[in-house]
Amino acid sequence: MQKSLSALAALALTTTLFLGGCADPAESTPDAEVKDVPAADAAAEESPAPAAAAMEGTTYEITPASAVAFVGSKVTGSHDGGFEGVTGTVTIPGDDLTKASIVATIDMKTAYSDNEKLTEHLLSADFFDVENHPESKFESTAIAATDAGFDITGTLTFHGVTKSITFPATMQVESGIFTAHAEFDIDRFDFGVEYPGKADDLIRKNVVIKLDIEGNA
Numbered sequence: 001m002q003k004s005l006s007a008l009a010a011l012a013l014t015t016t017l018f019l020g021g022c023a024d025p026a027e028s029t030p031d032a033e034v035k036d037v038p039a040a041d042a043a044a045e046e047s048p049a050p051a052a053a054a055m056e057g058t059t060y061e062i063t064p065a066s067a068v069a070f071v072g073s074k075v076t077g078s079h080d081g082g083f084e085g086v087t088g089t090v091t092i093p094g095d096d097l098t099k100a101s102i103v104a105t106i107d108m109k110t111a112y113s114d115n116e117k118l119t120e121h122l123l124s125a126d127f128f129d130v131e132n133h134p135e136s137k138f139e140s141t142a143i144a145a146t147d148a149g150f151d152i153t154g155t156l157t158f159h160g161v162t163k164s165i166t167f168p169a170t171m172q173v174e175s176g177i178f179t180a181h182a183e184f185d186i187d188r189f190d191f192g193v194e195y196p197g198k199a200d201d202l203i204r205k206n207v208v209i210k211l212d213i214e215g216n217a
Contacts, residue, residue, distance in 0.1 A: 025071045025078055026185035026206035033166040034190045037155055057093035060178040060215030062086060068106060071208040075201050081113035081122065082210075088138075090178050090215045097150065097171050102140040104213070109134060126195040133160045152182070161191045169211070178215035185209065 069082035085107030092100045108130045113119045123130045140154035141164070149170035156165045169182035185206045188194070197203035 022073055022075060022077045024204055024206070025073050025208045026204065029183055029185045029208050030168055031206075032184045032186045032209075034186060035164045037162055037164050057091050057099075058217050060090045060092070060173075060217050062088040062090070062104060063214045063216055065214045067210070067212040069210040069212075071210070072203065074197055074203045079113050079115060079118055081111065081119070083107065083110050084112065085110035086213075090180075090213075092173065092178070095173070097173075098143045098145055100140065100143055100171070102138070102152070102154065104138045106136040107134070108136055127193055129159060133158075138165075159191045159193055163190060167209075176217050178213075178217075180211065180213040182211040183208065 064086075066086050067082060068086050069080065072079050072081070083106045086104060087107075088102070088104035090100055090102050108128050109123065111119065111122050111128060111130070113122060122128055125132075136156070136158040138154050138156045140152055142153040144151045144153075146168065149168060151166055152169050153164065153166040155162055165186070167182055167184040169180055171178070171180040173179075185208045187205050188207050189205050195203065
């Protein structure tokens with residue numbers, strides 16, 4: 001009888017973990033569209049053409065006030081984190097934000113989370129593998145106006161993998177300051193980050209990304 005009760009308790013715990021566990025934060029955010037980089041673009045990256053003249057317009061330097069944050073989750077809970085080392089520029093010819101050129105670099109060694117041990121694990125080869133991939137970089141390739149703001153498309157190199165990514169955002173320039181905000185989710189498996197977590201506490205594939213970018217002219 002005692003063994004039967006123990007088995008029922010274990011089954012109940014398993015059911016709670018896998019069916020009634022922590023809600024997935026990515027369910028409330030739009031999915032970024034992630035695609036392979038077109039062959040022509042990939043070839044250009046491997047053998048870039050001579051640098052063209054600098055884009056004319058106003059250039060805004062991304063400031064330390066900018067934030068790139070993330071929310072990862074597993075069956076039993078979620079963790080907040082982000083990166084402190086974000087640099088780059090936003091160049092806008094005139095006042096047409098769809099013509100903007102965005103280049104941003106993240107120092108992956110500046111990753112942090114709400115748990116010290118987790119932060120150490122994130123820096124390891126199981127996740128960001130910062131020794132082999134110390135930087136991530138985003139370069140915009142197209143920006144389209146939408147009813148809600150903009151759809152930004154660009155190449156994202158993360159964890160040694162380069163993909164084309166499109167995500168919704170809002171952008172504006174006011175009093176000489178550029179700001180952009182975005183919240184979406186990506187599938188970490190698209191970038192080769194496939195550490196599963198514990199068998200009874202699996203880490204979800206989709207990670208929420210939160211961008212709050214500020215740039216000064």
